[in-house]
């Protein structure tokens with residue numbers, strides 16, 4: 001079950017399994033500093049850049065961002081990268097013709113260590129991952145109040161992927177002109193995440209924008225939810241193609257076809273908006289449940305008292321989290337949060 005092949009889009013990253021261990025499982029770097037990658041001596045003259053997009057083996061790379069020589073370079077990947085995944089958001093070093101002049105081509109020779117990595121598997125039983133976006137620190141999950149109908153399960157899956165990657169999730173419900181999302185939103189009360197609601201005539205753009213500044217926010221959502229409409233409102237230069245939802249299937253036409261990084265800019269500051277193709281499923285075969293528990297900091301503390309190997313799920317014997325919450329130690333909020341944790345743990349446990 002691959003949403004990627006459903007969309008007929010396959011130019012954005014590597015084929016399944018086509019990268020090595022060193023490119024995966026990079027934990028968030030709490031200090032935010034980027035360790036230097038070893039550069040071969042012959043690449044002393046390499047310039048640094050950030051990958052904004054990938055299209056059929058060609059990488060669009062921004063160099064000297066915000067500087068005097070800011071420019072966009074088209075690049076290929078050097079053979080020495082081997083099978084490493086190279087995705088939107090990656091910080092890279094380039095050699096060759098890095099002028100950015102029309103018709104020139106640079107070569108990416110190395111990838112800096114990543115602060116985060118958003119991944120998905122083909123399906124939940126598949127441990128082979130595909131890298132989607134590097135170095136994002138936030139995920140804005142876009143869901144429509146109707147057309148297509150909001151599905152808690154898909155949002156849960158995005159949440160799990162975000163928590164697993166150490167990325168802060170935010171939720172935006174669009175198309176509130178069509179339906180009232182209150183009941184749907186009740187499912188997420190226990191998570192303590194920031195939620196925006198609105199429609200294309202009245203998005204809370206200032207509030208969303210405030211959350212984008214100084215962050216790299218990956219926007220995810222099922223095709224047709226209005227993600228491109230929202231991105232165009234936030235980044236007027238983005239010109240993301242918007243589609244029509246098929247009235248019969250409720251599906252969009254997959255108008256956004258590859259992952260791209262767009263700069264959000266306002267007098268208050270700048271940030272990155274990373275648009276991903278509409279996704280229908282999100283395989284979680286690679287997820288480590290410990291990372292989910294860790295995202296619930298209040299509950300994670302209690303987990304220290306759990307028996308070894310505790311799954312912390314509803315049926316786990318002597319789970320210290322469940323016991324503490326039942327004793328009312330975290331108040332009413334504790335119950336809601338524990339329910340959310342159980343639901344997310346169930347999400348990828350099958």
Ligand SMILES: Nc1nc2c(ncn2[C@@H]2O[C@H](COP(=O)(O)OP(=O)(O)OP(=O)(O)O)[C@@H](O)[C@H]2O)c(=O)[nH]1
Nearest residue numbers: 175199200224225226227228229242243252256278
């Ligand atoms: N009623 C209503 N329609 C909306 C709203 N936002 C977007 N739409 C419509 O929903 C359809 C899909 O919007 P898009 O922005 O293309 O959706 P998307 O999520 O980017 O879809 P893909 O490009 O397929 O990934 C378009 O016809 C939009 O005009 C809204 O707030 N209310």
Ligand SMILES: [Zn+2]
Nearest residue numbers: 306310312319
């Ligand atoms: Zn436990």
